[in-house]
Amino acid sequence: MSQLFQHLEPSDSHFEPDKDEVLNAIRWNADGLIPAIAQQYDSGEVLMMAWMNREALEKTLQSHRVCYWSRSRSTLWRKGESSGQVQKLKAMNLDCDGDTLLLQVDQEGPACHTGRRSCFYVRLEQNKAWVDQAPLIDPKTLYTNKP
Amino acid sequence: MSQLFQHLEPSDSHFEPDKDEVLNAIRWNADGLIPAIAQQYDSGEVLMMAWMNREALEKTLQSHRVCYWSRSRSTLWRKGESSGQVQKLKAMNLDCDGDTLLLQVDQEGPACHTGRRSCFYVRLEQNKAWVDQAPLIDPKTLYTNKP
Known part of the structure; x- marks a missing residue:
């Protein structure tokens, strides 16, 4: 872990490290x-x-519209650019060892490409698995290059 | 993405795929x-x-106590084994493309090694960063090999 994150560990609320140093x-x-x-x-x-590179992270902080890096398409992916289901950023937090982000967002409609609100719809138990959410809308209606 | 996850995409709630096939x-x-x-x-x-390998995932489903894989120590990490701050599993869900888990847990005390409830305490904005949670307890009191 970097010295910066170790240095932040005992900090009280409101301590302000240098933002570029954090990035x-x-x-x-x-x-x-x-x-x-x-x-x-x-x-x-x-x-x-999903995943961000530094450019996606900085674009998200600047624009307050969430931008990821698409690993399958190797390109910036402004969430909602082809589905219309945009994510507005409300807050962004980094974790204690600086390797995971938590975004508070306002998501219009389904976040998942299957038309479900959430991507986490396959429930696992010791002896069975099941789908625990139905699609809200038909995903065929999602990808129509809405602005 | 595997054919299984594509096959599940249009499924209604309650559809039950084979659990071992999902794993x-x-x-x-x-x-x-x-x-x-x-x-x-x-x-x-x-x-x-945090991260799980297949053994950690299966142990978690069996025991209802959350077990991760520690990347730094290269060993199974039964959450709370050295801090006493255990995580009980309430539900586990896999996402649409089968590469991320969401655990609903009941966390005793702080989840973070810094003594904070959550690990996500470094707030990022366009022009500044700050610590937005104070430790609940002194982390020195956390690691005393409680059972």
């Missing part, structure tokens, strides 16, 4: 990415997890 | 791990993100 100390993975969890800010529902 | 289709990373987000089941607070 420089983020533990990006071998592909230069960090996982970002998106949580609906008012209901608390965890909607999805 | 076999999980997209473990190059180190055989999957990220697991822990959320307090009643308050909705996102507490931490």
Whole structure:
């Protein structure tokens, strides 16, 4: 862990480290990415997890529209650009060892490409698995290049 | 994405795929791990993100006590084994493309090694960063090999 994060551990609330120093100390993975969890800010529902590179993170902080890095398409992915289901950023927090982000967002409609509100719909138990959410809308209606 | 997850996409709630088939289709990373987000089941607070290998995942489902894989120590890490701050599993869900877990847990005390309830305490904004949670307890009191 970087010295910066160790230095922050005993800090009281409201301590302000240098923001660029924090970004420089983020533990990006071998592909230069960090996982970002998106949580609906008012209901608390965890909607999805995706990945950001530094450009996506900075664009998200600047624009307050959440921008990820698409690992499958190797491109910036402004959430909602093809589905219309945008995510507005309410708050962004980094964790204690600087390798995971938690985003408080306001998600319009379904966050999941399957038309479900959340991506986490496959329930696992010791002896069985089941789908615990139905799609809200038909995903065929999602990808129509809405602005 | 595996055919299994594509097959589940249009499923209604309550559809039951074969549990072992689901575990076999999980997209473990190059180190055989999957990220697991822990959320307090009643308050909705996102507490931490850590990693599981298949053994940790199965132990968690069997015992209802959350077990991760410690990347720094290369060993199974039964959450709370050295701090006493155990996590009981309430529910486990896998996401749409089988590469992230969401755990609903009941966390005793602080989840974070710094003595904070949540690991996500470094707030980032466009022009500043700050610590937005104070420790609940002195972390020196956490690691005393409680049972």
